[in-house]
Amino acid sequence: xxxVTQTPKHLITATGQRVTLRCSPRSGDLSVYWYQQSLDQGLxxxxxxxxxxxxxxxxxxxxxxxxxxxxxxxxxxxxxxxLGDSALYFCASSVVTGGTDTQYFGPGTRLTVL
Amino acid sequence: xxKITQTQPGMFVQEKEAVTLDCTYDxxxxxxxxxxxxxxxxxxxxxxxxxxxxxxQNATEGRYSLNFQKARKSANLVISASQLGDSAMYFCAMRExxxxxxxxxxxxxxxxRA
Numbered sequence: 286x287x288x289v290t291q292t293p294k295h296l297i298t299a300t301g302q303r304v305t306l307r308c309s310p311r312s313g314d315l316s317v318y319w320y321q322q323s324l325d326q327g328l329x330x331x332x333x334x335x336x337x338x339x340x341x342x343x344x345x346x347x348x349x350x351x352x353x354x355x356x357x358x359x360x361x362x363x364x365x366x367x368l369g370d371s372a373l374y375f376c377a378s379s380v381v382t383g384g385t386d387t388q389y390f391g392p393g394t395r396l397t398v399l
Numbered sequence: 400x401x402k403i404t405q406t407q408p409g410m411f412v413q414e415k416e417a418v419t420l421d422c423t424y425d426x427x428x429x430x431x432x433x434x435x436x437x438x439x440x441x442x443x444x445x446x447x448x449x450x451x452x453x454x455x456q457n458a459t460e461g462r463y464s465l466n467f468q469k470a471r472k473s474a475n476l477v478i479s480a481s482q483l484g485d486s487a488m489y490f491c492a493m494r495e496x497x498x499x500x501x502x503x504x505x506x507x508x509x510x511x512r513a
Binding site: 287316318320327328330333340341343373375377385386387388389390391392393395 | 432434436442443444445446449451490492494498499500501502503504505506
């Protein structure tokens with residue numbers, strides 16, 4: 286158990302809908318990262334938050350947005366869903382070990398868009 | 400350009416034998432970190448081992464060791480005394496010094512045979 290929690294574990298929805306994925310980082314971790322894992326794109330970085338502020342952005346679609354709240358949990362919002370958004374979405378939080386940030390991943394949310 | 404290359408899509412290994420998973424990387428940074436993660440069929444991403452670019456010794460963590468050859472830009476993972484529970488997908492990842500995200504390879508599937 287990495288200490289990172291994600292809910293829900295599975296999500297099935299229809300095209301055009303909007304969903305929210307939730308992540309709670311490990312205790313004390315200020316950074317939260319979101320990744321998308323799909324068969325065709327592999328593991329792709331979406332966005333990072335540090336202590337409530339957006340720090341880095343990857344190839345995140347405009348239909349996707351995220352935020353980190355004062356209690357450090359984060360939410361990833363996906364709207365106008367398309368079939369191609371079906372993927373495993375991971376949240377990770379980081380802790381500095383040996384001089385670098387090691388990212389620990391949550392169990393993921395498997396999103397299926399029908 | 401691909402930052403992390405894992406050329407072995409799948410490998411079979413006999414229980415109790417060692418297996419080496421290849422990983423090459425591409426960066427112009429002098430300071431970077433290399434990571435290996437394990438993804439079992441259940442889907443979670445498990446951190447295994449880390450190697451810093453300035454580390455002189457190869458990293459080891461239990462049955463995992465990282466064969467780091469900086470000049471060749473390779474960071475191969477060695478799993479010794481394979482166990483059935485080692486059957487999983489293994490990902491090599493890199494974090495460059497000015498980048499917060501992890502860049503992942505395509506992964507290698509390892510199947511351990513009894």
